[in-house]
Amino acid sequence: MDFKIYSLSPILQAFIFGIFTWFLTLIGALVVLLSKNPNRRFSNYMFGFAGGVMLSASFFSLLLPSIEYSKNLSLPLWFPVSLGFLLGCFFLFILDKITPHLHLNFKIYEKEGVKKDLPVYFLLILSITLHNIPEGLSVGVSFGSLKYNRNFEHYLNSTSLALGIGVQNLPEGIAVSLPLLASGVGKFKSFFLGQLSGFVEPIFAFLGALLVSSFSKILPYALSFSAGAMIYIIVEEVIPEMERGGDNDISTIYFIFGFVIMMILDIFF
Numbered sequence: 008m009d010f011k012i013y014s015l016s017p018i019l020q021a022f023i024f025g026i027f028t029w030f031l032t033l034i035g036a037l038v039v040l041l042s043k044n045p046n047r048r049f050s051n052y053m054f055g056f057a058g059g060v061m062l063s064a065s066f067f068s069l070l071l072p073s074i075e076y077s078k079n080l081s082l083p084l085w086f087p088v089s090l091g092f093l094l095g096c097f098f099l100f101i102l103d104k105i106t107p108h109l110h111l112n113f114k115i116y117e118k119e120g121v122k123k124d125l126p127v128y129f130l131l132i133l134s135i136t137l138h139n140i141p142e143g144l145s146v147g148v149s150f151g152s153l154k155y156n157r158n159f160e161h162y163l164n165s166t167s168l169a170l171g172i173g174v175q176n177l178p179e180g181i182a183v184s185l186p187l188l189a190s191g192v193g194k195f196k197s198f199f200l201g202q203l204s205g206f207v208e209p210i211f212a213f214l215g216a217l218l219v220s221s222f223s224k225i226l227p228y229a230l231s232f233s234a235g236a237m238i239y240i241i242v243e244e245v246i247p248e249m250e251r252g253g254d255n256d257i258s259t260i261y262f263i264f265g266f267v268i269m270m271i272l273d274i275f276f
Contacts, residue, residue, distance in 0.1 A: 013124040016152040016217040016222055017151050017152075017216055017220055018151065018217055019148040020153070020165075020210055020216075021146060021151060021212045021213060021216030022212055022213045023030065024165075024179075024212065025143055025169075025210070025211070025213060026146065026209045027169060027214075028142065028143070028172045028173040028209075029092065029176075029208045030141075030173075030202065031105045031111040031174070031178065032079050032179060032202055032205030033162070033181075034180065034184065035201075036178020036184040036207075038181045038222045039184035039187070039194055039197045039201060039207040040070040040180075040195070040198055044125075048254050048257075049185070050182040050186055051182075051183050051249045051251065051258045052178075052257060053178030053179065053261070054062075054142065054170075054179070054182050054183040054245055054248075054258070055249040055258035055259065055261035055265065056178050056261040056264060056265035057168035057178055058241050058265065059263060059266035059267070059268075059269070060172070060175035060240075060265040061142070061237050061240070061241050061245065062237075062238065062241055062262075063266040063268075063270045063273070064171050064172065064263070064269050064273075065145075065237045065258070066211065066234070067196075067270060067274075068145070068167070068168040068171070069148075069149070069168075069237075069271040070088065070230070072152070072230050073091065073228075073231040073261065074088055076096075076152075076227040077132075078261025080224070080227065088227065089231070090228060091164040091227065091228035091230065091231030091234075092190070092231040092234060092235035093235060094228070094232050094235065095231065095233060095234060095235025095237075096235040096236065096238070098232070098236055099137070099140075099239040100239065102137060103119065103123055103239075104119075104120060105120060105132060106121070106133055106137060106158055107123040107125055107130060108129055108131075108133040108136075108137060108250050109127060109130035110132075110134055111192065113248075113251065115127055115146070118130055120133075127190055127231070128187050128190060128192045131183070131186060131190070131200075132183075132200050132203065132204050134268035135183045136204050136207055137240065138204075139207050139208050139243060140170050140207055140210075140211055140236065140242050141212065141233055141236030141239075141240055142208055142211075143200060143207055143208035143214075143215065144212070144214070144232075144233045144236065145172065145215070145233040146165075146169050146172060146208070146212040146213060146215070146227050146229055146272055147166070147211060147212035147213060147218075147219070148216070148219050148233050149165040149168050149169075149230070150169075150216050150227075151217070151219030151220045151229075152165070152188060152208065152214035152219055152230070153165060154220045154223075155223055155226065164203075164276055166276065167275070168273075171269040172208075172274060175269075176208075178202050180204075183201040183204050184197045184201030184202075185197075185198075186196055188204035191246075198246070199245060200244025205232040212241075215229065215233070219244040222268075231245070263264060
């Protein structure tokens with residue numbers, strides 16, 4: 008190919024696209040600087056859209072490729088996909104239990120994880136950071152797999168995943184920064200903390216690509232692991248948050264719209 012990024016190592020590509028997804032979180036968080044009256048319902052809609060993108064990406068960009076790569080192993084086809092998926096769910100379950108955090112729009116007495124006397128805004132940041140860990144891993148694992156399937160079609164699939172994650176990070180940046188503003192945090196601090204929640208994505212994208220590039224046989228497990236982690240987050244974090252403030256029907260419509268957008272990206276590429 009004649010464009011430079013395609014010729015870079017998969018690990019470096021994963022890191023670059025991880026930065027891209029974080030940057031779109033930053034763009035979304037910028038909205039808080041222009042907002043006068045934080046709208047809780049709008050945050051719910053944005054989380055609905057983000058959840059739809061995550062669910063679609065989990066299936067089309069992670070589980071289906073995991074099934075394809077599992078065909079190269081001398082194991083029952085269902086085993087790598089199921090084991091990786093369960094391990095991903097368990098990994099996020101453990102993080103959820105040990106990380107002190109507070110879901111957006113929840114009361115302070117509803118905070119979860121290890122009990123620590125931390126500021127509310129910090130608990131909110133930790134909550135959304137949990138969202139972004141599996142997203143970064145997903146991007147990293149997908150690009151890391153390019154080491155074993157270096158064709159342009161597979162590159163486009165990985166790019167569409169990163170684009171989809173980035174697209175849902177725009178409303179996610181909005182959905183994080185607005186509640187921070189509503190909780191009494193200043194505009195510039197809400198923006199800074201809102202974009203900071205996405206900073207883990209390039210880190211985990213790099214780690215995911217590095218792991219997959221080093222051990223080829225874990226690829227199907229790693230893909231389904233990322234899917235399991237994302238779906239756990241959808242069920243445990245995203246859906247409760249999007250339904251917390253009422254207008255559940257509209258939030259559901261945004262969820263479906265996000266799913267379809269990501270599905271179109273996968274099919275198109």
